[in-house]
Amino acid sequence: MELEMKFQKLKDNIQGLKSVAIAYSGGVDSTFLLKVAADVLGNKVIAITAKSTTYPEREFKEAVKYIEDIGAKHIVIISEELEIEGFAKNPIDRCYFCKKELFSKVRKVADDNNINAVLDGSNADDVSDYRPGMKAANELRVISPLKDAFLTKDNIRELSKRLGLPTWNKPAFACLSSRFPYGNEITVEKLSMVERAEQFLLDLGFRQIRVRHHGDIARVEVNAEERNKFFSTEMMDKVANELKSIGFKYVTLDLLGYRTGSMNEVLSDKEKNSVEALD
Structure with missing residues (x-):
């Protein structure tokens, strides 16, 4: 159409x-x-x-x-x-x-x-x-x-x-709960850690980001074309030190970069269908 x-x-x-x-x-x-x-x-x-x-x-x-x-x-x-x-x-x-x-x-x-x-x-x-x-x-x-x-x-x-809307090129966004693997408890403290970490990356100039919360580990996703910004010891140290100060013990970069619904990649079709069948 x-x-x-x-x-x-x-x-x-x-x-x-x-x-x-x-x-x-x-x-x-x-x-x-x-x-x-x-x-x-x-x-x-x-x-x-x-x-x-x-x-x-x-x-x-x-x-x-x-x-x-x-x-x-x-x-x-x-x-x-x-x-x-x-x-x-x-x-x-x-x-x-x-x-x-x-x-x-x-x-x-x-x-x-x-x-x-x-x-x-x-x-x-x-x-x-x-x-x-x-x-x-x-x-x-x-x-x-x-x-x-x-x-x-x-x-x-x-x-x-x-239509002249300023959001026409705004990066995709999902609620902060989507940053946690299924089964990992969500708390106010953890949500705050994610929000602060993501705001830091945005302030550095990254556009499309996610900080996935895996317990002690922060898994950083950025747009595929922005991954090369991490090929600098200065940038890696800056991000790692800040996210550790927020409360993470380890800071990692997802080599595949940002993709929507990455937390759903671990779900089997059977698990997805068990929920969707309730419709």
């Missing part, structure tokens, strides 16, 4: 909803969705952002700024995942519990404000990865208009650039 046709399908679908509440993180997808919805529906749009220990402060501040630029109504809610029973133990369906909590609260805000539909920023590429959170979205009747219009991440970046 041609990009213009996809874009028109998206706008038509949103128009038909009359009023929407968008689960808004400030990322590429949700910012684009918010912009289009605001253009189509005007003041019949609410952006809802959830603050928690898994959501870095830098991301929250950027999200607030984007919404101010777009001019949409913004409501901030608290959604503390670590208080959800079983979440901190980090099971393979962790994202289901997180999204169920989030979408339940977004749904309540929507109902309280007489909003017809709740939307999220899932796109057409998301169906190819292991995403148990989609089960929660289905249960709570959350609509994914970007996915329904067959818009891929590349499509969304291209259209975002056309």
